[in-house]
Amino acid sequence: MCTQEVASLIVGMHAPDGFLDPSVAAAMAIVAAIVLGKALRASEVELGDRRVPLAGVCAAFIFAAQMVNFPVASGTTGHLLGGALAAILLGPWVGSLVVAIVVVVQALVFADGGLTALGYNTVNMAVVPAFAGWALFRGFRRLLPRNVGGVVGAGALAAGVSVVLSSMAFSLQWLFGATAPVAFDTVFGAMVGVHVLIGVGEAVITGLVVAAVMASRPDLVVGAADLSPTQLAGQRRVANRTFAIGAVLVALVLATAISQFAAGDPDGLERVAEDTGFADTAEAQPFAGGLFADYATRGLDNEGLSLAVAGSTGVLLTLTVGWGMASAQRRLRPAPSPRP
Amino acid sequence: MSSPGVFDHRHLHVHGTSPIHRIAPEAKLLGLLGFVITVAITPRQWVLAFAVDAAVLLGVLVVARLTPRVVLGRLAAILPFVAFAFLFPFIGDGETTSVLGISLSIDGLWASWNVLAKATLGGAASIAVTATTPIPELLTGLSRLRVPAAVVAIIGFMFRYLDLMVDEFGRMRRAMAARAYNPRWLWQNRPLASSAGALFVRTYERGERVHDAMAARGFTGTMPTFSEASTTRNDWLLAAVPAVVSLVGFTIVGLT
Numbered sequence: 105m106c107t108q109e110v111a112s113l114i115v116g117m118h119a120p121d122g123f124l125d126p127s128v129a130a131a132m133a134i135v136a137a138i139v140l141g142k143a144l145r146a147s148e149v150e151l152g153d154r155r156v157p158l159a160g161v162c163a164a165f166i167f168a169a170q171m172v173n174f175p176v177a178s179g180t181t182g183h184l185l186g187g188a189l190a191a192i193l194l195g196p197w198v199g200s201l202v203v204a205i206v207v208v209v210q211a212l213v214f215a216d217g218g219l220t221a222l223g224y225n226t227v228n229m230a231v232v233p234a235f236a237g238w239a240l241f242r243g244f245r246r247l248l249p250r251n252v253g254g255v256v257g258a259g260a261l262a263a264g265v266s267v268v269l270s271s272m273a274f275s276l277q278w279l280f281g282a283t284a285p286v287a288f289d290t291v292f293g294a295m296v297g298v299h300v301l302i303g304v305g306e307a308v309i310t311g312l313v314v315a316a317v318m319a320s321r322p323d324l325v326v327g328a329a330d331l332s333p334t335q336l337a338g339q340r341r342v343a344n345r346t347f348a349i350g351a352v353l354v355a356l357v358l359a360t361a362i363s364q365f366a367a368g369d370p371d372g373l374e375r376v377a378e379d380t381g382f383a384d385t386a387e388a389q390p391f392a393g394g395l396f397a398d399y400a401t402r403g404l405d406n407e408g409l410s411l412a413v414a415g416s417t418g419v420l421l422t423l424t425v426g427w428g429m430a431s432a433q434r435r436l437r438p439a440p441s442p443r444p
Numbered sequence: 445m446s447s448p449g450v451f452d453h454r455h456l457h458v459h460g461t462s463p464i465h466r467i468a469p470e471a472k473l474l475g476l477l478g479f480v481i482t483v484a485i486t487p488r489q490w491v492l493a494f495a496v497d498a499a500v501l502l503g504v505l506v507v508a509r510l511t512p513r514v515v516l517g518r519l520a521a522i523l524p525f526v527a528f529a530f531l532f533p534f535i536g537d538g539e540t541t542s543v544l545g546i547s548l549s550i551d552g553l554w555a556s557w558n559v560l561a562k563a564t565l566g567g568a569a570s571i572a573v574t575a576t577t578p579i580p581e582l583l584t585g586l587s588r589l590r591v592p593a594a595v596v597a598i599i600g601f602m603f604r605y606l607d608l609m610v611d612e613f614g615r616m617r618r619a620m621a622a623r624a625y626n627p628r629w630l631w632q633n634r635p636l637a638s639s640a641g642a643l644f645v646r647t648y649e650r651g652e653r654v655h656d657a658m659a660a661r662g663f664t665g666t667m668p669t670f671s672e673a674s675t676t677r678n679d680w681l682l683a684a685v686p687a688v689v690s691l692v693g694f695t696i697v698g699l700t
Contacts, residue, residue: 120522122562123493126485133658145592153665156594160601161609161651164645167602168609169640172617175627184640193644203596215570218563219477220484284487284532284555296478308630309637314640324648361596 107246119225120208121218123318128281130146133223139231140204145198155198163202163209166190170206174309182305187233189264189310192241195326200234202251224277225248232273232421235428237266241327242431252318255328260311264303269424271299272417292417453529457574463682464508465576468675469585471683476573478687479568486694497565500686504572518571522563529559564598569686579603588675597667603652613643 124132148155166186173181191197207229211217217225244258273291282288317325322336464472477499486493505515536552577585580600587596616639625635655663 116523118525120525120559120563121480121484121566122559123525129484144592148594148665153659153663154652156597156665156667157601157658158648158651159598159655161600161647163602164605164609165647167606168613168643172524172613172636172640174630174633174636176630177628201598203593205602209599209602211570213574213579214521215518218484218566220566220569251639283558283617284529285536285538286532286555287537290535305630309633309640312637313641313644314636317644320642321645321677323646324645326651332598346623353695355639372644 107272117205117230118217119221121220123218124224124277124285125281125283126220128277129223129268131223132227132277133180136226136231137222139235140226142248143197143204145202147201150195150198158291159198159202159205162194162198163205165208167209169313169410174305179359180424181303184268184309184313185229185233185270185302185306185314186310187230188237188241188259188266188306190237190315191428192259192262192310192314192327193236193302193325196234196238196428198326199238200215204230206230225275228270228273228277232270232425233263233266235432236269236424236430237262237420238327238432240265241426242428245327250331252315252322252328252331255318255325255331256311256315258316259327260307263310264307267306268299269421270294271295273421276418389424445535447565451515456463456513457578460509460576462508462576464572467576467683468582469577471585471675471679472573472577472590473582473585473589474680475683475685476569476686479569479690482687482690482694483532483565483569484560486562488554488561490694490697491689494561494565496697497686497690500689501572503567504686505568508572510572510575510578514575515568515571518575519564522567526560526563529556529563532556532559593666600667601654605647609643610649612646613639616643649655657671685687 144249147159151158166189169184169186169189171183173183174183187199187203190203190278193199194202199227204226207217207226208222211219211222240262241258244261245254248254272292272295275288278291279288280285282291314327316324318328318336322328322331326334467475479501483494483497486497533548534546534554536549536555538549538551540547540549541553542548574582583596583600586599589595617636620635621637627636627660629632
């Protein structure tokens, strides 16, 4: 199994039963149920009686897309998570509904992810990526030119960052519902570190998929519904390699910024890890390539910083998801009459 | 196109006529939910309660005639998480113990055990239900449990078209491979991602065609339901056994 696959599972996606405290699991189940109930009603307003067949085939598409192995580096592969992609293509309501249904089916029918973990798995894989992804997409669209390139670029960036936000959401759930004596900063640092890398892959693939759809049926991309035919015509392609290098640079800047913020004094921490024999063990672990060793803060040497990180993450997440929901609410309109 | 074996739903249902196979689906689903919730709320030190859970679950798997190969094969889905949980003793805080010269966090060891026990029991219980219930019955069960009809219908459509999507993408991938497309790096993904985009367009258009066909046959937003064999009290009693046994074990261990 490749690093990215292992790492993408670490986020609490498809987490099994017992991974987080029952109280957090229950709270997240309530959050997921409320959002999905709303998404279910909103998608009926948007799609009318086309909702059932369209959401059904789109759920099958997301399921299938998650099974595709995309090459990452020298033959290793990763797969798409697809939360932000679904929101950009189908809109946040239908998108979150479709991805949530995929997560539910994976737990219920494929025993992939625990039933009692369904609440937080749904929040982390469907609610946060779809709504935060949508908010970010709208934000990036404002910064980028109003053409196909702008939609593709905003989609890629939103998808990449939404994966990181999901990992932050899991870290916050860990803060309240940890079942192991592993400090929040350790989980946060490792999660965000790993998911910045995964986010690069997610960004590239999402951007390319959106570009492909924009090239043939731009009318199907809900996130580009505001572009006029002239704006759609004036497209400018970005070279693959330039795009990938750009994404990696953005990721590195992000990773550096976040790790400076999260890890405190890395040298001291590494020493602690070596003293406790963890550094040796970490090398033997197949995943994260010693990332845990670099990030592990062990205990609460800097409690204030931990709380600051947790607090600001919570605020950031709430604001982004909230913004996504608010803007999703605004674009909620009656079902258009089916195309002739 | 290689795909994780756990997703291969064509082999999810294991045909059989055991008493477990015959229980009404909604009873099985509710019984499963009761069992996994009891397991999830069991404190990790109550090893005896987990032993009771394991025993009753083993009984169910034996009665359902599910082979260890089927159960263990599907349980592999939880392995990445269990592997992650095995890190807890190394990165955990608190009191430590020394095993073979490596210092391990005692709390971390308990945490690993917690995830291992609950993930295995929860996973195996889900497998016991999914392997003995065909998908259409599972959907009937969901709708009888008052899951919104639209959700059940969407899941039904998803299953109906899943194989089609997977096979369609497999054909595209094979066509690309036949033309010597063998990507190894992130920036060589454009053809693969474009195929995924094309698949989305085809999917959406297919969805619209399907809707047209349904509308032509009188579809107005709700799927027709068919009344099937009614659920007897026996179904509910039988399906409740694992959850009740688990709860009894939980209570006894809790009181002593």
